[in-house]
Amino acid sequence: MKPKEETTEAQILNAARSVFIAKGLECARMQEIADTAGINKALLHYYFRSKDKLFEAVFNDIASNLFPAMQQLLDSELGIKEKLTFFVKIYLKTLHENPFLPAFVINTLYSNPEPFLRHFKDIGLNPMLLQDQIDDEAARGLIRPFKPQHVIVNIVAMCILPFVARPIVQTIFTMDDEAYSLYLQQRENEIIGFVLNSISL
């Protein structure tokens, strides 16, 4: 996109992001990040003191884009069904842009979970606030009552799995890459239908 007019720091961050996302914190190699950025290892340590610091910078970058959009949606004035529908769409969009993000998150959880988890508290992402709205709409006979800790988890799960377990799904159902693209496209409506059906009267 911008082959030359990009600061070295940005080049490093971009390279680091793609490598960290693909390999996770522990398995990512500084050499590979340097190669991807078109520079050498020493320069990585010049800009970011250590591998951990670099990782943290990359992570903050991703998290600060992802979470606010979610919370904004949940806080909005939309009805529950619309919120869940948009939730699926935003979530899948993010996954299409960062298909290796879930694996990255999972790797993070099993190596250095603390800074990651702190983000959720700091950003105050809290789907439980939906409960009042759910009770309200259920009382007005618009939906079947449900618990966000189950339905939100269900949604996130159904969105994520085709990305994180792509090789397995592709193997079991014998899909080539083209077929899998189509499959991923279909899933948006599939998931939305699945969810709305489960909370409709």
Place this chain on the structure above:
Amino acid sequence: MKPKEETTEAQILNAARSVFIAKGLECARMQEIADTAGINKALLHYYFRSKDKLFEAVFNDIASNLFPAMQQLLDSELGIKEKLTFFVKIYLKTLHENPFLPAFVINTLYSNPEPFLRHFKDIGLNPMLLQDQIDDEAARGLIRPFKPQHVIVNIVAMCILPFVARPIVQTIFTMDDEAYSLYLQQRENEIIGFVLNSISL
């Protein structure tokens, strides 16, 4: 269970399983496996030539228990709804017994996926065979028609996420360990209800 009357090879396999499951192939340390097994590194190489060989042995162990039960269920004479219900139960039971299995599988997929994927082909696990039965039951007005590549993926996803993303879920919904146990128990009925509802007329 059998503290002393266990062959060294079995001790190693058990130790390796728990460490590989917790850390994944690349991040597991031979030293940690040796410590867990109560022996030293050299002995690991004596019994299993390399780390890769050891991993393969562990993996074959797990896979050869997991897959046949699944396929047997899918091949049985049960109706679709019963099959899916049992599928959820078996799957969750395995996850309760091996809570780190999903993270292990995901790590594997991003380090050395080939031997893993071969298993699916060898064992012939193929949910697409359900399609005939689905069409049949749908034609007889018992269920709404559906595609296994979506519904099976949905089921597996909903089962797995609370295990693989446990720290996040616990943080967002502020559950302590006790509350989370309860939550996991609830999910069985939650998932089964979710699925049956989605394929019922």
Place this chain on the structure above:
DNA sequence: GTCTATATCGGGATAGAC
């Protein structure tokens, strides 16, 4: 700021005594 060269460390694997 960017490079080359090197120090340092950790982990898989092997040698060889018992």
Place this chain on the structure above:
DNA sequence: GTCTATCCCGATATAGAC
């Protein structure tokens, strides 16, 4: 079969020239 000691490679990190 089981151990200790060691080799060897790869990866993070640093030193120092330009």
